[in-house]
Amino acid sequence: LAKTTQPISMDSYEGQEVNITCSHNNIATNDYITWYQQFPSQGPRFIIQGYKTKVTNEVASLFIPADRKSSTLSLPRVSLSDTAVYYCLVGALYSSASKIIFGSGTRLSIRP
Amino acid sequence: GAGVSQSPSNKVTEKGKDVELRCDPISGHTALYWYRQSLGQGLEFLIYFQGNSAPDKSGLPSDRFSAERTGGSVSTLTIQRTQQEDSAVYLCASSLGGTPLRNTEAFFGQGTRLTVV
Numbered sequence: 001l002a003k004t005t006q007p008i009s010m011d012s013y014e015g016q017e018v019n020i021t022c023s024h025n026n027i028a029t030n031d032y033i034t035w036y037q038q039f040p041s042q043g044p045r046f047i048i049q050g051y052k053t054k055v056t057n058e059v060a061s062l063f064i065p066a067d068r069k070s071s072t073l074s075l076p077r078v079s080l081s082d083t084a085v086y087y088c089l090v091g092a093l094y095s096s097a098s099k100i101i102f103g104s105g106t107r108l109s110i111r112p
Numbered sequence: 113g114a115g116v117s118q119s120p121s122n123k124v125t126e127k128g129k130d131v132e133l134r135c136d137p138i139s140g141h142t143a144l145y146w147y148r149q150s151l152g153q154g155l156e157f158l159i160y161f162q163g164n165s166a167p168d169k170s171g172l173p174s175d176r177f178s179a180e181r182t183g184g185s186v187s188t189l190t191i192q193r194t195q196q197e198d199s200a201v202y203l204c205a206s207s208l209g210g211t212p213l214r215n216t217e218a219f220f221g222q223g224t225r226l227t228v229v
Contacts, residue, residue: 034217036218041222042220042222042223043116043203043205043220043221043222043223044155044203044205044218044220045219045220046217046218046219049217085154087154087155100145100157100160100205100207100218101157102147102154102155102157103154104153104154105154
């Protein structure tokens with residue numbers, strides 16, 4: 001399983017765009033990149049997933065460069081409710097043993 | 113049910129007692145995961161069930177921990193002779209499993225907060 005590295009914590013203000021970068025230097029050809037969000041006292045929830053280039057949904061955008069050794073989760077115009085821990089995961093979807101391993105995550109704090 | 117259901121939501125037990133934590137996954141999901149999360153920490157993988165395959169138990173911290181999944185649905189995580197360091201939130205998740213894209217999206221329950229006193 002590819003190891004991921006992401007900042008332990010980040011701070012930002014309401015209305016700003018927040019970018020959280022994850023490094024995954026040994027990502028494999030079959031690996032996808034997935035981000036989860038966890039609010040206090042809740043289980044994580046899926047945000048976005050991608051393989052290459054850019055993916056956008058109603059919550060966030062995910063930018064993946066051509067070498068796929070890193071990825072950036074972009075949250076547009078954050079609000080206080082975006083305060084959470086964000087986890088970057090890398091793994092193969094086409095494996096019968098595709099257990100999901102979480103790293104330490106990035107603790108994002110949004111201030112007024 | 114509509115989501116992953118875990119019970120109990122809170123459990124306080126005395127050191128040395130056995131506890132059972134239950135997880136009801138989303139109907140039709142073949143993959144089921146157990147994680148442990150200590151206060152302020154990330155998720156620690158415990159065990160993974162996928163269909164009828166042998167479970168991946170590589171994350172279980174000791175032989176006091178075991179889990180079963182009956183009939184490919186409900187799962188029970190058992191901790192024997194509980195210790196204070198077992199205190200944590202135990203999270204269960206399920207997913208469709210396998211292919212294609214996004215079938216591994218995991219849906220989490222609210223967790224069971226275990227306190228060993």
